[in-house]
Amino acid sequence: MLLRDIAQLLKARLEGNDDLQVDRLVHPDRAETATDLALAMSGDAVPALARTKARAAVISADAPVPARAFDALLTVTEPRMTLAKLTALFDPGPVREAGVHPTAVVAADAELGEGVAIGPFAVVGPRTRIGARTVVLPHVTIGADAVIGADGLFHSGVRIGDRVTIGDRAIIHANAVIGSDGFSFAPEMNSPAAFAPGVILTRVHALGTVTIGDDVEIGACTTIDRSTLEDTRIGRGVKIDNHVHIGHNVVIGESSIVCGMAGISGSVTIGERVRLAGGVGIGDHLKIGDQAIVAAGSGVSGNVAPGAFVSGYPALPHERSVEHFYYLSRQKRLHRKVDEISARLEAVERSIKDDGG
Amino acid sequence: MLLRDIAQLLKARLEGNDDLQVDRLVHPDRAETATDLALAMSGDAVPALARTKARAAVISADAPVPARAFDALLTVTEPRMTLAKLTALFDPGPVREAGVHPTAVVAADAELGEGVAIGPFAVVGPRTRIGARTVVLPHVTIGADAVIGADGLFHSGVRIGDRVTIGDRAIIHANAVIGSDGFSFAPEMNSPAAFAPGVILTRVHALGTVTIGDDVEIGACTTIDRSTLEDTRIGRGVKIDNHVHIGHNVVIGESSIVCGMAGISGSVTIGERVRLAGGVGIGDHLKIGDQAIVAAGSGVSGNVAPGAFVSGYPALPHERSVEHFYYLSRQKRLHRKVDEISARLEAVERSIKDDGG
């Protein structure tokens, strides 16, 4: 790639040789050849520029000018977006061949869009439709009557259940499961009948499905359950990390983010642009308002208002969690103070008694 | 299906046209055609009956009679069990063909019962026996010498290790792993020797297996480890949700329920009809008594008595957890009160001193 084309894509200021060719994007410390482009967007990468073997570099307008000279220097004003654009540009993507691999088992009445790639041992069920240019890597199972959008990327071992709908540009990471059954029984799990000796719990079957909007990303080993009669719904632009558990009938609004190992119980409703940090747990049937933030490791046992920032177990408004912790850490001192007051009071009482005697 | 047959199955009271045909079970709001049967078992579904396009509905005897007329109305007394029975009746089940798919690799000496279905790319190891009518979906791996009961359903990507035994009517969801190795090393993990510089941790191999009773359900991406010499045992009727981690040598009693993302350390013994809510962690070698309940997100660090309800981190009897939280939330007030008492006491002390002077 020519530096001048990259500069244009990034809307970057380019000093030096705009004719330079680069073929690899690297951390300054990992540059090896004259065609490596050193990227220094983060604080710790900047000092490495002084010693890099790269002859071209991308820096942030905020960062100090590197002490040493480069053949070419790109200066950008939006470092994070630059990172997204440049890494996309240099990502070779997964290795796959065009077309349907001869070992794949694709139902005769499945419909594959133009340019769809289906890898070895993938299985595509009856009447399922897959949009143009979507890449299905090896060992993926897609059930019957599923509808998958265009330009998607399904990594190895992903399982898509029957009747699931997924929008365009989905990225589903390895071994994720979309459309597993909800966890629901008769008698109800916590009803007295469910504790009776000899009880037999009978499965409530999940006839609903999972509906996923455009531009959604779902992490490795994440599971999304289908519901009894309604749909579990993941809005446009939602990003979900690894090992997340999304129960049946959950609704997640647009552009929300769910970090690793979060567990969302059945029938929870999550608004738009919500942040659930890592390891968060949310009790069933709760509502999390738009733009709310739940801090890492929190256990949410009540509704969360739009825009609220909650933390702790049980989760409280963050300033109250901090206050609880503050007082908790002063307990020892308080106990001592009370003991000392008690002793002084006793002295006073004694003195009054003596006085009165 | 004829409504009269459904009424008989549910032991429901049927008013109206008992000759009506239905072919789909839906939430009242999702009815589209005259052959949809609207199911209104939960509170929020009842008002939807007023506007549903369905001509037949199932309601609970407890619920108010719908304002509008239906061609046929089924009234039931056990709404939850009705939900289980009706969803089972209308569940089309996973798409699969009868018999062994030509791509499957089944050992010559594996024994398949009558009506067993083995999907594309499934692997069944030597001497393994699978009971009648069990369905094995694509990409399932079953090891050697396993014994699987009748009428089971194994979803895509399930891994069953060598020598594992599973009862009748098992439902194992996608990408679950039964019979992974326990996590055990020499020197012991927390012994001083394990911290010595240059230490090499040597694997303790897991020669035991996993034994699972009848009517057990296991969630997507759940793992159950095998033990060193003894068996990890899951009792009859146990229901396990997604992302659960069951360590080696664990024993779970009949009809217990383990919700999503619970982690059960090695050698834990869990009684019958126990409830572990979502995200619970249980330390190794602990005992959880029959019918005990552990609240969501709790970290159990001691034995739990039969019938106890514990919560918190560390888990305590629930009323003590509530008490801790109650007093924690009154800390600020207590600190102020102590300050005020201290000031009053000082005044008293001063007055006595003045008096005495």
Added chain:
Amino acid sequence: MLLRDIAQLLKARLEGNDDLQVDRLVHPDRAETATDLALAMSGDAVPALARTKARAAVISADAPVPARAFDALLTVTEPRMTLAKLTALFDPGPVREAGVHPTAVVAADAELGEGVAIGPFAVVGPRTRIGARTVVLPHVTIGADAVIGADGLFHSGVRIGDRVTIGDRAIIHANAVIGSDGFSFAPEMNSPAAFAPGVILTRVHALGTVTIGDDVEIGACTTIDRSTLEDTRIGRGVKIDNHVHIGHNVVIGESSIVCGMAGISGSVTIGERVRLAGGVGIGDHLKIGDQAIVAAGSGVSGNVAPGAFVSGYPALPHERSVEHFYYLSRQKRLHRKVDEISARLEAVERSIKDDGG
């Protein structure tokens, strides 16, 4: 196997018939035939020796001499290491055939070392190299340009991404994912821009890879993410349990242990011989010093010093967590004491007032 050979391997004292043949290692209670070797290394197995059907047994030098006679008795001084050695000796290992299964899809330019076994439906990408005697079980996907060492064992459903490097003697359990993409977007997840209505989160691609040393074990359904430009690095001898989430750019030092369901956020640096117990969460960019211990269920929100033992949520030095809990459990009493002091003080104030009146 002859007992005398086993005695030599274990450096054990052998009394009785050293010519005895054994073919199975069992818990004393599970012995069935004359060729079973009863192993009694743990306290609860010792009493079972009195009733075992085995004719040969292995005991610890610390344990009491069994009450009944054996045809042969092996006495060892290192019970835990004996367990490791004996279970390795009797582990039949997974069932697999030599060579490449005819159904496997191995790239023409992949290089397989001597004695490599590739199971049914495994996929090995272009230019990937696999060291001698490594066993790849069914349904494993290995991407392009990966480098895998010798004597490894890759269980069913493991996914290894492009360019991942793994050392010798790796054991990777079923459905683990090595080299999934890091979870990284522009604008940054918690920046104000990321909350703007209509925001579109753009993926930061992960061009880095994952590098894993020798003698590493990785649990079932565990995921290890690749990083933007640098490598996620797992040191020699690290042991990782099931359901662990290791974010992008994480570094874990030699011989550290990560127990089940631990979640390690991006760019965390973990030292050597560290212990992370079950369910631990670690916030991003933190440093955990050598030989530190993090107790089960802890949420780490700050750096942990070498050798420290921390616990709790948020994690504190363990003695402080214990102190917090101690005072928390005495809150009720403290409140009562303060009430009582207040009442006494009032009496004193009244008496002084009366006195002065």
